[in-house]
Amino acid sequence: MGREFQTVLAALLKILPDYEDMLVENLVRPFILKDEDYKLLMDIMLGEFNKGLGKETNPTAKVKMYPTYVRDVPDGSENGNFLALDLGGTNFRVLLINLNGQEVTMESKIYLIPQHIMTGTGEQLFDHIAKCIHKFMSNHDLLKEKIPLGFTFSFPCKQIGLNHAILTQWTKGFKCEGVEGEDVVRLLHEAIKRRGDIDVECLAVINDTVGALMSCAHSDRDCAIGLILGTGTNACYIEKLENVGLWDGDYNEPNQVMINTEWGALGDDGCLDFVKTEYDRQVDKHSINPGRQIYEKMISGMYMGEIVRLALEKLRKHGLLFGGKGSEELSTRGRFYTKYVSEIESDVDDHFKNTKQVFEELALEKYSDEDCRIAQYVCSLVSTRAAFLASVGVAALLNKMDRQDVTVAVDGSLYRFHPHFHDLMEEKIQQLVKPGIKFKLMLSHDGSGKGAAIVTAVANRLRDSGKESIGENGLEN
Numbered sequence: 001m002g003r004e005f006q007t008v009l010a011a012l013l014k015i016l017p018d019y020e021d022m023l024v025e026n027l028v029r030p031f032i033l034k035d036e037d038y039k040l041l042m043d044i045m046l047g048e049f050n051k052g053l054g055k056e057t058n059p060t061a062k063v064k065m066y067p068t069y070v071r072d073v074p075d076g077s078e079n080g081n082f083l084a085l086d087l088g089g090t091n092f093r094v095l096l097i098n099l100n101g102q103e104v105t106m107e108s109k110i111y112l113i114p115q116h117i118m119t120g121t122g123e124q125l126f127d128h129i130a131k132c133i134h135k136f137m138s139n140h141d142l143l144k145e146k147i148p149l150g151f152t153f154s155f156p157c158k159q160i161g162l163n164h165a166i167l168t169q170w171t172k173g174f175k176c177e178g179v180e181g182e183d184v185v186r187l188l189h190e191a192i193k194r195r196g197d198i199d200v201e202c203l204a205v206i207n208d209t210v211g212a213l214m215s216c217a218h219s220d221r222d223c224a225i226g227l228i229l230g231t232g233t234n235a236c237y238i239e240k241l242e243n244v245g246l247w248d249g250d251y252n253e254p255n256q257v258m259i260n261t262e263w264g265a266l267g268d269d270g271c272l273d274f275v276k277t278e279y280d281r282q283v284d285k286h287s288i289n290p291g292r293q294i295y296e297k298m299i300s301g302m303y304m305g306e307i308v309r310l311a312l313e314k315l316r317k318h319g320l321l322f323g324g325k326g327s328e329e330l331s332t333r334g335r336f337y338t339k340y341v342s343e344i345e346s347d348v349d350d351h352f353k354n355t356k357q358v359f360e361e362l363a364l365e366k367y368s369d370e371d372c373r374i375a376q377y378v379c380s381l382v383s384t385r386a387a388f389l390a391s392v393g394v395a396a397l398l399n400k401m402d403r404q405d406v407t408v409a410v411d412g413s414l415y416r417f418h419p420h421f422h423d424l425m426e427e428k429i430q431q432l433v434k435p436g437i438k439f440k441l442m443l444s445h446d447g448s449g450k451g452a453a454i455v456t457a458v459a460n461r462l463r464d465s466g467k468e469s470i471g472e473n474g475l476e477n
């Protein structure tokens, strides 16, 4: 080899890492949005909230802003034994909850919903749920008792009463035939009746965001937003009745109601196209509900791992990761779990212990420290974008409510297990809220159980009075 060539080669090898970095950067740059983009997104979100709230504009709005029939936060006097169902999160659960003032005790059991039931018929789904309730009651020696039940049903529903909720569309991998357009409480009661061996009445149906808000408000009266960052994402908040064009209830005190925003559907009309990446488009295309829940698909746990996987695969195909050699696992849709993102980002030193563990699980044979660093970088870009996008929604709500001090109750596996989500959100919300608004992000514990029990407790008190919504001290309206 000529001397000159060797010199050129040596020089090239020196700049190669920089050049490779540049190539990596080019492929993942679309995940990085500017401050102005986030500000613009907040304005878009705010516009969509108002569109959903307006009587005339609601029919064409994508963010539906459903009024719930919950008008106030709990006063702490709720008590008794309650059953709760939690459907729509990571697991399906049946719970037994005892409320006694601030003291809450809870027992719960997770039951599996097999894939064929998630995408089968509604009758199969509700028969399965009724079977699980029976099993749970039998194991807890409750078969002879009549216990009020609260149903946390975490899908978009138009509510027409505290225990009437019409499913508008399935999300998060569920697609049971014959349920959309139907009252899910009626379907549950019919399944219970078909069995004929349990005496259970569902008194309230709530969204998981409402559960989170109620559960947190039990101990913090400033709580006015409930946020879920888990398999899916959504938020609810307390709105003045004068702003709710769709409100058809009374205007007694308190003149407010919780609104289930169903913000996951933001972007279903194309308004997020300017920030979507090719990876987002692929995730959407291969989902069970293409074109739907666009904002949710850019944020939540059901999709984050897959977004990262697609980006890693792209880098790998360009020879920028794993020396270009992947694995069947890495090439398999859905195989890069969202928990990997949290694990990889939890590595704090150059040993990359978790990252290497993930690579092993993905049967990758050859990887360098540089591969670990790149994978970590990709994970952090995707999760940071998710945290910032969710912050846009929270900031829009805070600015809209314009209260001085607001506690945001947050629940969901993504928020709970990701090492930086909380801090990233605090930072971004702070940048976006009007000066003077103070907020706190508080982890809400077991809202889907406790929140459902609290609402059911009040509904139980109300049932004989013929009242339809829950207001001041649970006694009015």
Ligand code: BGC
Binding pocket: 088, 089, 153, 154, 155, 156, 157, 171, 172, 207, 208, 209, 228, 230, 231, 232, 233, 234, 235, 262, 264, 296
């Ligand atoms: C559902 C919401 C729910 C959210 C979080 C979304 O897919 O539409 O109702 O609150 O997931 O579980």
